[in-house]
Amino acid sequence: MDPLTLLREYTIRNELHKIVRIGDDYRFGNDYSFPCTIETAYRSKHVQANRYTLETLINFITNHHLKHTDYIQQSRSLRIPAVTLPDRKPLLDYLTGKTASSDSIEFLKFPQPNETTVPVSVSAASLGNDENFLTDVRVLENRNPIELIRAVEKPLKDRESILMCKNRDFYSVFTAALRRDEERQRAESLQRKYGLVAKNRIERGGFGGGDELGYDGGPKAKMHLKGSKIGEGVPIILVPSAFSTLITIYNVKEFLEDGVFIPTDVKLKQMKGTKPDCITVQKKFSRDRVVTAYEVRDKPSALKAEDWDRVVAVFVLGKEWQFKDWPFKNHVEIFNKIVGFFLRFEDDSVESAKTAKQWNVKIISISKNKRHQDRAAALEVWEKLEEFMRSRSH
Template identity: 25%
Template sequence: MSAGETDALNLFRTSLAASSSPLPTRSADASSASDIAPLTEASHLLFNTQSAADGVQHTALSLKTATRFVSQTNGALDLASIFWCWQNKDKSTGDYIAATQELNTARSSNGLGEVRNLVFAEKLDLINWLSGENDSEFIKSLDDNRQTRAQAHDAAKMASGDGDVVMQDARAEDDKLRDIYALERKTGDRNSILRGSKPTYAEAFLGRSKASAPTPALITPAPAIRPAKPSSGRRPEPIILLSPSASSLLRLANVKSFLMDGVYTPPTSTTSTTLNILHVNRVMPSIEPTRPLRFILVESPDNFKPDYWNRVVAVFTTGQAWQFKGYKWSQPAELFSHALGVYVGWRNELLPDTIKGWGRGVLNVGIDAYREGQTAQQRWRDRETVEEIWSAIEASMRARGFNRETR
């Protein structure tokens, strides 16, 4: 199969499944071991795949090859960015970004193209797909690519008078390929859409008295009883769960100033710790660009009704598993397949073993140690960390089906 007919992502995934990781090379014709090169010097990626009919096949693709993985911020990623992401699959977000900057400096000095970063949720999605664990929300289907190519091909042939023949051939080929790749990607999402079946929250969760709730009017006759839509037309607010641990750097007392103002202060030096619920507003451009979403922040799910769990989009944790006792999903692996995990620790401190063990479903970020009397200007790096957290939450919400049309 020629390079032009090869789908880079499928070839990459197949190679990994066969325990044959691709190798970066200095040329398309890697005839000797000396052609194998670090990514700082490589221009191609060499795939060695085993075939029962043809034996070992060698396929070299340019690292500039565009793939079907379409990032929300970077567009269609090239093969170099895909390979680099896989190489750094076990690194934290901060280490991944730092390593990418160092790599791009070296590649630029060698006259080669730069690789692109992926936000946390996109990186996790890609790695899981390459590992064969799940489908991807960011990978364009093969049928979409074929249709685009067939339309361009047909247009050219129509101009030369051979349109009818070519259109028939293209459709026949598409039918065969569609059968081959029918099982490549499921139409459904394994995660539930982040919305509840009811448009309003329980009175206890909002801190209102049941006695103050208005009595709904009865309409007779009524073919069915349905929950009334909120008059504002807003979707139910997404929920962020915080850790109730005393060792957590972020509590209800200080999390609002951190997430909204981008400045960290210890929880004991801010507002009263008697709070049990907070609201923060944040514009999510890829979900609702015209107005901010309102997020509910709580430390305990004690007042949750079953549908509230469908609105949980992030869980902040210190790595202590007792936090999840009483959760709908008490096992970390299951919990972080439904909501983004977020660990916030001191910068340059060792990552807890539990966080490492919970895998790629937990975003790991660090903040500078706090010193009494620091100004907001001195804590400018906090803003970078906050933006990283919000970007990961937004990408995770998108990947799990929370979009502009979700109401």
């Protein structure tokens, strides 16, 4: 079988994908195999003595859609002789079946498939009548070309060496991951140091009021209002006791833990029993594994000197009288040592927050009806509070 005729048949049947190069040979399905550099019957018009090789024709027919300049560059990169420009159209017409013949074709006599020219059908004479070898060859003839390729494949890269890219490295990714892990460990250490981890107490039912708080009855750290660090123990958040404010001891837990605002009057109807002196809240919607707990109280007058050391946040009314009898000179000193929050409805008048805007407090706005937005507001509180805690931990 002439390789030119065979290539034409595969092109017309749209089976070029079945032509596979294995080493220095081209395999046409499971039937024929020819050397890549074998000369075909097609002569170049430019150089009469030049016959195009099989690899030249296969490279041309698979890339005939390219512009001639791009095709020439592609052929040079593969070190394969290219088809000249005058030969392109008549050769393409012949291979695709538009023309039946060409004056450039001068067929050569090729041996039949059972002769020695076809590597797939190896002759007994060339193998020294080795019947075992002939049996192996017949087995190979029946195998899929892709299987033959995979059988001789050698791994050049493993999962480690594949990361070794030129002008590329993953050191920045490694350092970022390491830095993140160090920050997490540092945060856990600070949580334990300042008594913010209250997981065991919470699992036992949380903090109660009065004597049920479970505090150590031993001596406490002395009050140091002039310092910048937080006192030892669970931090305290103060909320107003007046029902006229949005956040109270009744609804603060649902707001901070679940990100849902429930009006005080509604929550009061749901509750049974007396008003708690103290409740515990923790940040639930967090990726951190550390459970951070805070006490929430609404009676500043009941705090002892050592308790004031643990006060880290306050929800303000926007009234000066709220800070009466506080152990601070003025609201400037208060919000220098304690982070302040003012919770308001987003459609309230500007006058309602006029006083609070003059203070160093975080104004948090929520909707009267869109409860799905409460979570974002609660996250604002936690982010500001955690930022304050980090600044006071050094």
